[in-house]
Amino acid sequence: MKLIFLGSGSAFTVGADNFQSNMLLVSEEGHKLLIDCGSDIRFSLHTAGFSHLDITDIYISHLHTDHAGGLEYIGFATKFDPRCDKPNLYLSSALSNELWERTLSGGMRHIEGEIVDINSFFEVKKVEPNNSFYWQEIEFKPIKVVHINNGYYIMPSFGLFFEVDKVKVFVTTDTQLCLEQLEEFYEQAEIIFQDCETSSFPTKVHAHYNQLLKLPEAIKRKMWLYGYQPGALPDAKKDGFCGFVKRGEIFEFSDFLSTSASLKSAKL
Template sequence: MKLTFAGTGSAFCMAAENFQSNMVLETTPLGDEQPQRLLIDCGSDARHSLRNLGHLPNDFDGVYISHLHSDHIGGLEWMALANYFVFDGHRAKLFAVKELLEPLWEHSLRGGLETSDHGNSQLSSYFDVVPLKAKDGFDWQDMHLDVIPVPHIVTSETTMFSYALFGHGAKTSFFLTTDAIFNPAAHMAFYQKADIIFQDCELGPRHSGVHAHYDELVTLPDDVKAKMWLYHYQAYDKPDAKADGFCGFIEPEQVFDLG
């Protein structure tokens, strides 16, 4: 099984050779010739970043959505319509926690997808929808994925959660933070348990408070940083992450062998 970063940039990434942080989890089941691919988030840049990897919308058997920002869902309308009109009605499974599905449709996708040549549509007209309970997680091929609510935006009125993933592979486990505030007390158990950590990391002079900033992450224990890769960064000059004890910054199209 391997994990490929289609892009490693932030929501507003304008770097010519980088895109938003969406990933492809891929495996070829024993006895099959065709790989099975799960797209982790499908942002506005997806049609470009996936093309660079050589993938078309019908190359995916599933899509996992961590939360409802456009760099994570902005490409779903493209994927739905391309699969319906161009790729013979190919259907992928859509994995998301149940609480995200209604606002995903009502506030993000309904305007562009409801009216179609087959009459009024809904989310299940385009995807095989799999509502998730965070406490249960889900299985993808031979890997179990825990779904972990992590605070992303915290205000006095509400908290917006993103849903991180902890993958249990046969040989390698990983923690993928998706979009999360710096919260070492809550994340330390996952940091310590994982063989490899994929951590969203903000750069630049402004600390937004909705992502972990490099200045915060550098304070983590050495044994945690030693297995942590950084992604979801802006197009600022990058610090020397390896000198600071990290594995480094992930580059676009970088592939990780998960065993």
């Protein structure tokens, strides 16, 4: 099993050097799970040698456009291509109604001759609170994270925890640094892919590099950083992290070395 970073940048990353932080998990048999589907997905897929034909299963962590804005493209492309079946769409039940009503329906509701809904484009697999979903016999547990708290409620947003090739993996997706809430997953995981802002003007809705620096060394040395802004990056390896993920980087979980808590990667 391998994880391909179609992009490793922030929401507003521009240009072909990097794309939004969407990932593709690929099984030995070639089955693919897209983890988030941002607005530049048609470009990042093409750059990596894929297309809508490869997208049969999708997980959505939350409803920001860099994570869900590409669903309109995937939905239309697969619906009107006779070679495609409806993709399976996995997401928390807390997101399912708002995804259609507040994110997709404006552009997708009307097609020639009929009015449609989300089930016209996707096989929706709602994940109830504290439950998991299964893909290729692997259990994926959505982990509630704190991305945005507007003072009245916390925006529903979920990372992923799963085990593949006997390696426990935690993908935070977008989150503030909430050590008390996430510490058990940091400790359980053997590799962590961590949302990391590098902006000179922190937004407070992502874990910033300067905050992550203060994490215990045992956590940092199994942590890869992604979701960063364009520009010069700190020396993450010198600071005790595994490093910054680059666009097109491939992580082969079968190559994981538990003795050093490191993971080999290759460039696409």
